[in-house]
Amino acid sequence: MPRAKITALGCFTPERVLTNSDLEKLVDTTDQWILERTGIRERHIADPGVATSDLAVEAAKAALAVNGVAPGDLDAILLCTVTPDMFFPSTACLVQNRLGASRAWGFDLIAACSGFVYGLVSGASLVASGMHKRVLVIGADTMSRIIDYTDRGTCVLFGDGAGAMLIEPAAEGEDAGFIDFLGEIDGSGGDFLKMPAGGSRLPASRETVDQRLHYVHQEGQQVFKYAVRKMGDLCQQILERNGLTGNDIAVMVPHQANRRIITATAERIGLPPEKVLINIERFGNTTAGTIPLATRDAIGQGLLRKGDIVLFAAVGAGYTAGASLWRWGY
Ligand code: UT7
16 A cells, blocks of 8 residues: 655745735724734735635646656646535536646535545545545645624634645655544534535525625633644654654644644644744635645755654534544655
């Protein structure tokens, strides 16, 4: 059985930046509150008319360009998002067509902030089974489209962005690629973070629009407590069952929802701050985009090099949660 390896990474964020001081003009908040409670200074926001597939296509092109892989060589496209261009067709189909990935199949994967970690293990499984040679996993979200910019509890948190990783088989005998994955969903937490309307339960109507039910609704403290506990639990368990400790990890690349969730997790597994990638300051929470965006920075800062072990971890709406270990392959 081949081992699945990440061979390329590409990212894209829209140019326009929304700063904390911009938000001070929209809602009753302060730069100091946002920075202290979340770690965020600014986030990127897509221009009107730009959709998730537009960000995804740019990230995909950047990833394919790394090793000059032709879109026609892709076997599958897994598009992780909670902000698809529309319900259907899937954003994976829209991206496939725009890229000219003529041989690929694919689908959208809805797992909110855990989306990219779930996408990676799904892509890795397709490659490790021997079924596929090139799977492109894309995490892309245009959160600004479902954010209520009159709700100070949520509008300060999110930004727009995308990233893509290419998964291919490692060479025979090469010690690089997927090591392990641990996932968990808990639907009992579903009410704490959701977009209530627009689906089959509450289809769009004048009332759902008037009641602002097509936006993200969150009970922040509930999600915060779950995220701190679950991210720590999963990271600890996945390290233990692989006989590893924080010393063996070159860098943890966690989902970026709140600086305090990340530092609590790092402390729990005994990782010093210099081994933890935090870039929430510049991007906010881009949902499925955070892990590739943070991985790019980990590489850029010299924290992640060929042969290193990286720990990805995420918790999000659903609840969904996952942790994954990889030996970095390039
Ligand atoms: O990625 C998906 C998963 N999502 C998460 O992981 C998010 C998890 N939750 C969080 O990160 C935090 O709960 C928040 C950042 C959303 C909120 O921080 P908190 O420390 O839990 O604050 P809180 O909700 O308990 O609110 C404390 C106070 C409240 O005022 P009172 O009731 O004490 O007077 C809020 O109304 O802060 C107020 N507040 C704000 N004040 C200024 C809430 N949002 C703001 C704001 N600016 N933007």
